[in-house]
Structures are given as C-alpha cells and as structure tokens.
Amino acid sequence: MLDANLKTQLKGYLERVTRPIEIVASLDDGDKSRELSTLLRDIESLSDKVSLREDGTDARRPSFSLGTPGKQIDLRFAGLPMGHEFTSLVLALLHVGGHPSKASEELIEQIQSIEGEYVFETYISLSCQNCPDVVQALNLMAVLNPNIRHTMIDGALFQDEVEKRQIMAVPTVFLNGENFGQGRMTVEEIVGRLDTGAAAREAEKLNAKQAYDVLVVGGGPAGAAAAIYAARKGIRTGVAAERFGGQVLDTLAIENFISVKETEGPKLAAALEEHVKQYDVEIMNLQTAEKLITAKEQGGLHEVLFANGASLKAKTLIVATGARWRKMNVPGELEYANKGVAYCPHCDGPLFKGKPVAVIGGGNSGVEAAIDLAGIVSHVTLIEFDTALRADAVLQRKLMSLPNVTVLTNALTTEVVGDGNKVSGLVYKDRASGEERTVELAGIFVQIGLVPNTDWLKGSIELSGRGEVIIDERGQTSSPGVFAAGDVTTVPYKQIVIAMGEGAKASLSAFDHLIRITAPA
Structure with missing residues (x-):
C-alpha cells in the first residue's frame, strides 16, 4: 500500500x-x-x-x-x-x-x-x-x-x-x-x-496591548510579506487576521509561484505563517475587522475595531484583507448554500459523483472546474453570462473535447431551485431570446470571480466603484498612514506573487511614513 x-x-x-x-x-x-x-x-x-x-x-x-x-x-x-x-x-x-x-x-x-x-x-x-x-x-x-x-x-x-x-x-x-x-x-x-468565554478573554487581552508601529490587518500573501518587511526594520509589528493564509488556503494547485515548480495552497499558507513567526511579530488569529477609525478622524493613532469587541491601535496601518468568492445573488443561493450550491469543486466535487451539476462562470476558474468535474459527475452544464467563454484557448479546447459537457453562453442565472433540503435545478434566462429555461441538477458550482473584503472600511478610506481600496504607486490610501496591498486593492491581476510584492511595497512605504512623522523638527 x-x-x-x-x-x-x-x-x-x-x-x-x-x-x-x-x-x-x-x-x-x-x-x-x-x-x-x-x-x-x-x-x-x-x-x-x-x-x-x-x-x-x-x-x-x-x-x-x-x-x-x-x-x-x-x-x-x-x-x-x-x-x-x-x-x-x-x-x-x-x-x-x-x-x-x-x-x-x-x-x-x-x-x-x-x-x-x-x-x-x-x-x-x-x-x-x-x-x-x-x-x-x-x-x-x-x-x-x-x-x-x-x-x-x-x-x-x-x-x-x-x-x-x-x-x-x-x-x-x-x-x-x-x-x-x-x-x-x-x-x-x-x-x-x-x-x-474564550472570545471575551481574547478581546480583553487585545484591548490591553500597546499601540503598534505597524498593524497589518489580513494574513494572506500580502499581509505576510508586509509583516516580514516591517519586522525586519525592528519596529513593533502585529498581524490581525480572520485566518492566516487567507484565500491561499482554498487554492489547490499552485504552479506559477516563481522558483517553486508546484505546491498546494495550505502548504504555502503554512510556510508563510512559519516564516512570519521567525520574526518578532504578534499574530492574532480569528479576528474579524468591523470598523476603521483613522488618525485623521480621531487624531494620533489609527484604530481597528473587531467583531469580538476588541480594538487595536497603530501609528500606521496596512490593509490586506483580500477578497472572497463572488456570489450570484439570486433567489435560492443562500438557502441552498452547502446543500447543493458550492464554491470549491475540488472539495465538494466527489459528493456529486454520477450526478448532473452546473458550473457558473466561463473564465479560467469556471472552465477548469468544469473539466475537473466532468471526470466525476454524470454531466456538466457550464453557464456563461457573456456571449463567449473568457478562459484561455487551451482550456476551452479541452472543455469542448469532453463528451459530457454542455456550454450555454449569453445566459443569465436567475434562480436556484430545490425541494427545501437540497438543490434540484436552476433557472436561467436566454439573453438573446428573453426565454427562461430550467435545468435539472444536483449541484451548482459558482466560479464568477472575487469581491474585495472592504465592508469594514466604508466611510473611512476611499473605495472604487467595485469596492476595492484605491491606492497610489506606493500603496498609500486616501488616509495618511493607512496603506493597502493585495487583492483588496485596485491593483490589477489578482495573483499570489503580485500580492506579496505589493505587501512588501506597502510595508516599506509605511516605514518611510513612520520615519517622517517621528523625525525631529
């Protein structure tokens, strides 16, 4: 064996x-x-x-x-x-x-x-x-x-x-x-x-902490890089994250991380955390940020309020809270989440062995999901809103070669339907004819991109129309002393290697800011 x-x-x-x-x-x-x-x-x-x-x-x-x-x-x-x-x-x-x-x-x-x-x-x-x-x-x-x-x-x-x-x-x-x-x-x-009583005890400990020179909110690739670069400057550094590793934890195969031929998300996330722990960095996990009060608003220090009642203060702040899977926002999606509506084909695909499923989204992630699922399920229906798939040509050729895949383009999913306990199908609208049709299914895998985790920042710093943190070439946000990096920002191409570089840049910018505000007159 x-x-x-x-x-x-x-x-x-x-x-x-x-x-x-x-x-x-x-x-x-x-x-x-x-x-x-x-x-x-x-x-x-x-x-x-x-x-x-x-x-x-x-x-x-x-x-x-x-x-x-x-x-x-x-x-x-x-x-x-x-x-x-x-x-x-x-x-x-x-x-x-x-x-x-x-x-x-x-x-x-x-x-x-x-x-x-x-x-x-x-x-x-x-x-x-x-x-x-x-x-x-x-x-x-x-x-x-x-x-x-x-x-x-x-x-x-x-x-x-x-x-x-x-x-x-x-x-x-x-x-x-x-x-x-x-x-x-x-x-x-x-x-x-x-x-x-654990949450209250943890909040009490956090409230007692002294202000950081740099506080990083988020523990993905951008947050990890920012923490390492800050700690190497010998300044007081903290990381507050919902879960260290962020979206990398949900990534199966990584084959484009330079110098590493292939790895898996959880392995990379563990390596990131281990590297950060080599430095004098305080890591505070299970911390969900709920509000930012900038130094500009209250004078002196930036303050982050968390869901458990804790708050942390810092002279400079680096926002690296990443993004989450985008939802369809149609009737039935939330009702049938984990009851047939799924977002991870690698994790949940085997549970639908021999059953018909749909994949929503015609980009690389959607087409890759459809290819993977086709080897497990009885049939895959891929539904794309646009008039053509957006995935790389090599992926499209592979998809079209599979006998148990149907591709529907120019189609808008309008409803997830089920029997009260699990998914039984979905309704989509043919955007060309306006006709609504129903597909009988056991599962629906949603692969339509990402939404930045910026709800907690509204009203504090400037966000784009898509909800991303607007930054300049140095990672500076609209509020002095608040920087941002990674998938949460307006920087194009949401990639691990780019997020790491942006995290390093934001950290160097934060250190430069600290030098200038603490320099003697």
Missing part, C-alpha cells in the same frame, strides 16, 4: 513516539477493507510500538481506531486516510503515541479543561484541501481530552450516510448528531465555540 519512500518517512516519524499505539480495525470482505488491512499492516511493520488487531466491532467498515494503554482516547478513521488525509493519519499516530503537538501550552490547557461529552463526526473527501485542518484539530482534541470523541468519515465511501444526512459540502462536522458546521475550521475556532 505504501511505497518505499513513504515507508521510510513514516518509519522516521514513528521513532518519535514514546508510548504504545494500538490499532483496532473493523473490516469486511470488500476491496477497500483489503486495502485498509494492507495499509495498517505496513504501519505495524514500521515500529515495535505499533500493534494491530482486526477484530473491531465498529458498524462502519472499513474503519479503525487509534489508542494507547492507560489513556481514554476515542479517535477513529472510517475509510482509507490517504490523499490529503495521510498527513492527518501520521499526526494522529504521533499524538496518540505521545509525541507533543505544536499547539501552545495555553491552547492545550484550554482543550483539557473543556467539560461535557462531545462526539464529533467529520465527513470529508480525500481530494479536499480544507478537510485535513478540521480532522487534525478534532483528532488532537480527542487525544488531549477524554470527553471528546472524533471520527473522520470518507463521504465517497459511505455514500448512504451522505445521502441520509444530506451532506453536500465538505468538510461537514456533526456534534452529538447535530450539524456543527461546514468548511475549514482551525482548532482555535472549534475550541472557541465550545468554550463560550
């Missing part, structure tokens, strides 16, 4: 464990059970601290649990944790085997102090790049706290459960049988939802 290279790597990891690991498998006579048995036997052969039994009684088959003598740990994998989830398996083995996690002591103590009974189930797809974060977070919590149990479930392998629970997006997490949430969640976010 594992090739020689993976075995060598895993053997090295398992040398770090300090206590026995017991694997108990629940198998049947199916092909997947045989594959799982082979995988687990490979793992057992790599360390004398690992033992395997195949007499498990779990109703989900194939599945297996990880445990250790003398500790109450309920951590399970239903399916084969390969693909993106292989890292989740490796980390689970290490943590169950006593190797410490990289979580802070404060977070570990917070997890261990959670009281009550919590049974988590996470439905994933092996092609989902967002799922491992959730699986790894809940696995760690299950290792640290006996009150917490967690099972990862491969939705493609347990389709009957997916259908019964009407799961149409991954990761989907259930807590004690009830829907807990969809999408990427960090361990801090999950703990914060269980520990209801």
Whole structure:
C-alpha cells in the first residue's frame, strides 16, 4: 500500500513516539477493507510500538481506531486516510503515541479543561484541501481530552450516510448528531465555540496591548510579506487576521509561484505563517475587522475595531484583507448554500459523483472546474453570462473535447431551485431570446470571480466603484498612514506573487511614513 519512500518517512516519524499505539480495525470482505488491512499492516511493520488487531466491532467498515494503554482516547478513521488525509493519519499516530503537538501550552490547557461529552463526526473527501485542518484539530482534541470523541468519515465511501444526512459540502462536522458546521475550521475556532468565554478573554487581552508601529490587518500573501518587511526594520509589528493564509488556503494547485515548480495552497499558507513567526511579530488569529477609525478622524493613532469587541491601535496601518468568492445573488443561493450550491469543486466535487451539476462562470476558474468535474459527475452544464467563454484557448479546447459537457453562453442565472433540503435545478434566462429555461441538477458550482473584503472600511478610506481600496504607486490610501496591498486593492491581476510584492511595497512605504512623522523638527 505504501511505497518505499513513504515507508521510510513514516518509519522516521514513528521513532518519535514514546508510548504504545494500538490499532483496532473493523473490516469486511470488500476491496477497500483489503486495502485498509494492507495499509495498517505496513504501519505495524514500521515500529515495535505499533500493534494491530482486526477484530473491531465498529458498524462502519472499513474503519479503525487509534489508542494507547492507560489513556481514554476515542479517535477513529472510517475509510482509507490517504490523499490529503495521510498527513492527518501520521499526526494522529504521533499524538496518540505521545509525541507533543505544536499547539501552545495555553491552547492545550484550554482543550483539557473543556467539560461535557462531545462526539464529533467529520465527513470529508480525500481530494479536499480544507478537510485535513478540521480532522487534525478534532483528532488532537480527542487525544488531549477524554470527553471528546472524533471520527473522520470518507463521504465517497459511505455514500448512504451522505445521502441520509444530506451532506453536500465538505468538510461537514456533526456534534452529538447535530450539524456543527461546514468548511475549514482551525482548532482555535472549534475550541472557541465550545468554550463560550474564550472570545471575551481574547478581546480583553487585545484591548490591553500597546499601540503598534505597524498593524497589518489580513494574513494572506500580502499581509505576510508586509509583516516580514516591517519586522525586519525592528519596529513593533502585529498581524490581525480572520485566518492566516487567507484565500491561499482554498487554492489547490499552485504552479506559477516563481522558483517553486508546484505546491498546494495550505502548504504555502503554512510556510508563510512559519516564516512570519521567525520574526518578532504578534499574530492574532480569528479576528474579524468591523470598523476603521483613522488618525485623521480621531487624531494620533489609527484604530481597528473587531467583531469580538476588541480594538487595536497603530501609528500606521496596512490593509490586506483580500477578497472572497463572488456570489450570484439570486433567489435560492443562500438557502441552498452547502446543500447543493458550492464554491470549491475540488472539495465538494466527489459528493456529486454520477450526478448532473452546473458550473457558473466561463473564465479560467469556471472552465477548469468544469473539466475537473466532468471526470466525476454524470454531466456538466457550464453557464456563461457573456456571449463567449473568457478562459484561455487551451482550456476551452479541452472543455469542448469532453463528451459530457454542455456550454450555454449569453445566459443569465436567475434562480436556484430545490425541494427545501437540497438543490434540484436552476433557472436561467436566454439573453438573446428573453426565454427562461430550467435545468435539472444536483449541484451548482459558482466560479464568477472575487469581491474585495472592504465592508469594514466604508466611510473611512476611499473605495472604487467595485469596492476595492484605491491606492497610489506606493500603496498609500486616501488616509495618511493607512496603506493597502493585495487583492483588496485596485491593483490589477489578482495573483499570489503580485500580492506579496505589493505587501512588501506597502510595508516599506509605511516605514518611510513612520520615519517622517517621528523625525525631529
């Protein structure tokens, strides 16, 4: 099951464990059970601290649990944790085997102090790049706290459960049988939802912080570059972000980042955060900016107000809050979000295996999504508002070569329809004839571009008609001392490498501004 290279790597990891690991498998006579048995036997052969039994009684088959003598740990994998989830398996083995996690002591103590009974189930797809974060977070919590149990479930392998629970997006997490949430969640976010006093305590800590020389709001490529360049100047630097990595976390393949032939978004995001942590930078995650009060408005310092009641002040500010997926804004879209309306074909595509779906958008992202989905679903209908597709010619040729794809141009989606629980189709208007038509579908993947995250800036700095922050060639906004960089700005071509350069430029401009306002008369 594992090739020689993976075995060598895993053997090295398992040398770090300090206590026995017991694997108990629940198998049947199916092909997947045989594959799982082979995988687990490979793992057992790599360390004398690992033992395997195949007499498990779990109703989900194939599945297996990880445990250790003398500790109450309920951590399970239903399916084969390969693909993106292989890292989740490796980390689970290490943590169950006593190797410490990289979580802070404060977070570990917070997890261990959670009281009550919590049974988590996470439905994933092996092609989902967002799922491992959730699986790894809940696995760690299950290792640290006996009150917490967690099972990862491969939705493609347990389709009957997916259908019964009407799961149409991954990761989907259930807590004690009830829907807990969809999408990427960090361990801090999950703990914060269980520990209801966490947000207030965090806000109190932030309110007590002294003013920064440079405060970066946003933790994507632009924000990371800005923080590094500021910290290297030896000035007091902070980063406040909803999630470090930003939209990069939702990007699967990256093949145009100069000097790196190929990588994946989550890997790049982790590298960005690790690089920033090499410097004296305070990183404050899970912080949603709600309002900016500029120095021009109140004199002295810029102030950012956050959703949890906290506020931070700074002499200069760099806005790098990026962008989010643009929505269609038609009836039914919000009602059926995660019930057939999706925005990540790589993550959610496997849940629609053998079913008809639509892709909205004829640019590169839309055509790439249609090509990917065509290999999984029964049929793809691509709907483009313009009279022609806008994707690169090579992508269009590939799309047109596929037998199970229909392309509709000059078409306006007007409504998402469903049965109250899930999507059943969409209505579109033929812009040439004015006629409305309905397409029966199980899923709709929206790929129509980005919207800048600037709602919190309205009334504070000047924005373009598209809601982007207007900047000059130095990254300066309309308010002195407030700079901006990346996808949130008017700079064309929303690319990772461009955002990084813009972040560096904005940081250098902020430092120059600091020098000038603090220079002796």
